[in-house]
Amino acid sequence: MRGHVRAEPTRRLTLVAAGACSLALAGCKGLTALGARPKVDEDVIALDHAITAEELMIARYRLALAALPAGQHHAGGTGKAKAGGPDRAVVGALLAEHKEHLAHLRARLILPPRLATASPQPSPTPPAAPAAPHQILAELAAAEAAASDRLVSWLPEVPPALAQLMASIAAAEAAHVVHLGYARLAP
Amino acid sequence: MSGNLTERGLAEPRARRKQEVAALQAALAAEQAAIYGYGIVGAHLTGTLFAAAFADSVEHQRARDSLTAMIMARGGQPRPAAPAYRMPIAVHSAAQARSLAIVLERQVTAAYLGLVALAKPALRRFGANQMRAAAVRSARWGARPQAFPGLPASSLGR
Numbered sequence: 001m002r003g004h005v006r007a008e009p010t011r012r013l014t015l016v017a018a019g020a021c022s023l024a025l026a027g028c029k030g031l032t033a034l035g036a037r038p039k040v041d042e043d044v045i046a047l048d049h050a051i052t053a054e055e056l057m058i059a060r061y062r063l064a065l066a067a068l069p070a071g072q073h074h075a076g077g078t079g080k081a082k083a084g085g086p087d088r089a090v091v092g093a094l095l096a097e098h099k100e101h102l103a104h105l106r107a108r109l110i111l112p113p114r115l116a117t118a119s120p121q122p123s124p125t126p127p128a129a130p131a132a133p134h135q136i137l138a139e140l141a142a143a144e145a146a147a148s149d150r151l152v153s154w155l156p157e158v159p160p161a162l163a164q165l166m167a168s169i170a171a172a173e174a175a176h177v178v179h180l181g182y183a184r185l186a187p
Numbered sequence: 188m189s190g191n192l193t194e195r196g197l198a199e200p201r202a203r204r205k206q207e208v209a210a211l212q213a214a215l216a217a218e219q220a221a222i223y224g225y226g227i228v229g230a231h232l233t234g235t236l237f238a239a240a241f242a243d244s245v246e247h248q249r250a251r252d253s254l255t256a257m258i259m260a261r262g263g264q265p266r267p268a269a270p271a272y273r274m275p276i277a278v279h280s281a282a283q284a285r286s287l288a289i290v291l292e293r294q295v296t297a298a299y300l301g302l303v304a305l306a307k308p309a310l311r312r313f314g315a316n317q318m319r320a321a322a323v324r325s326a327r328w329g330a331r332p333q334a335f336p337g338l339p340a341s342s343l344g345r
Contacts, residue, residue: 090332097334104335104343152315156308164338167303167315171296171322171336178326 046157047109050166053147054102060143061095064136091140094176101169108162141180148173207310208263210301211254214317217298218251219268224291227274231284240288243324247295250317257313285328292325296337 068088151170155163225244232240255265278284295317302314322336335343 093332097332100334148319152312152319155303155311155315160304161342163311163315164300164303164342165335167300167311167318168335168338170315171318172332172334174319175322175326175330175332175336178323179332 042157043159043162044109046154047105047162049154050151050169051102051105051109053150054098054105054169057098057143057147058095058102060140061091061098064140065091065095067136068133090179091137094140094179097172097176101172104165105169108165137180138182141177141182144173144176144180148177203306204261207305207307208258208261210305210310210314211258211261212263212266213301214295214298214314215251215254215258215265217295218247218254220272221247221291221295222251223268223272224274224287227278228284228288228291231278231281233281236281236285239327240284243288246320246324250320253313257310288328289325289330292321292328292330293336296321296325297339300337 065088068091070088148170151166151173155166158166222244225240225247229237229240229244258265274287275290276283276287278287299314299317299321302310303318305311305314318337322333325336326332
């Protein structure tokens with residue numbers, strides 16, 4: 001907006017400038033008709049990413065549960081991995097935890113979900129689950145580890161209380177890798 | 188820190204450093220208790236389980252050393268470990284030793300929450316990574332899955 005901006009002031013630039021000014025002056029409430037998009041804060045973007053990641057994880061777990069043979073289920077399985085590897089009960093318990101994660105993350109989102117885009121249910125499409133049980137569990141474990149890393153990478157963007165929630169979820173996901181039968185204590 | 192901190196006060200580097208040192212001291216205290224506790228855990232285990240307890244104890248000692256250095260770098264005085272700690276459960280068997288390891292890891296996980304709430308990204312990441320490591324160790328000792336490791340139930344509206 002200063003003198004050294006060489007480009008001719010187009011209509012869009014003028015609108016952006018007008019939007020920026022009104023943002024600065026009036027907090028841009030009720031001025032959206034001008035056409036300038038309100039700037040979305042980094043913390044909202046990070047939270048939105050975290051919500052999408054949980055939705056994707058839940059979709060993965062549902063696919064995995066559908067693909068795991070019923071024979072994997074040990075009667076009265078309490079979540080302890082047996083020699084044959086974790087069973088459907090473990091996968092079901094971890095799915096329940098991800099639903100809790102999603103509920104608590106959504107509770108922190110004050111803006112309309114999806115940043116006001118049209119699709120309320122984005123239905124993320126994870127890759128089709130492979131057939132062999134050990135492969136299904138390996139894919140889940142890899143997805144958990146990656147999701148945990150991403151959550152930690154978003155921590156600097158969010159307010160303190162949300163950072164604590166996201167760090168806790170990242171810790172839960174790191175532990176899920178163990179519960180899925182990876183990096184488990186030998187005996 | 189005199190009583191009430193204004194927002195302007197928090198923005199001051201000195202006040203911020205004090206806040207960082209306080210969070211680091213809380214984590215340090217939990218690590219010192221865990222190191223003591225793992226001595227009891229290891230005493231009741233043999234073979235690979237003893238080796239696992241020893242390895243976990245070394246991880247806690249590394250964390251303790253990192254925290255000590257971070258406190259000193261901020262002009263703080265690391266609080267020394269207590270000569271002894273009262274353990275939350277009595278240990279007379281290998282199974283109880285594993286249970287104690289799980290309790291110790293849960294306490295450590297919670298103790299890093301203060302670091303995660305600080306403004307400095309590096310401290311947030313350090314705290315979060317320690318929370319992840321503790322949750323992983325806890326799971327390896329046989330802990331049931333936990334949806335929100337470290338978070339008090341009160342913060343979850345339960």
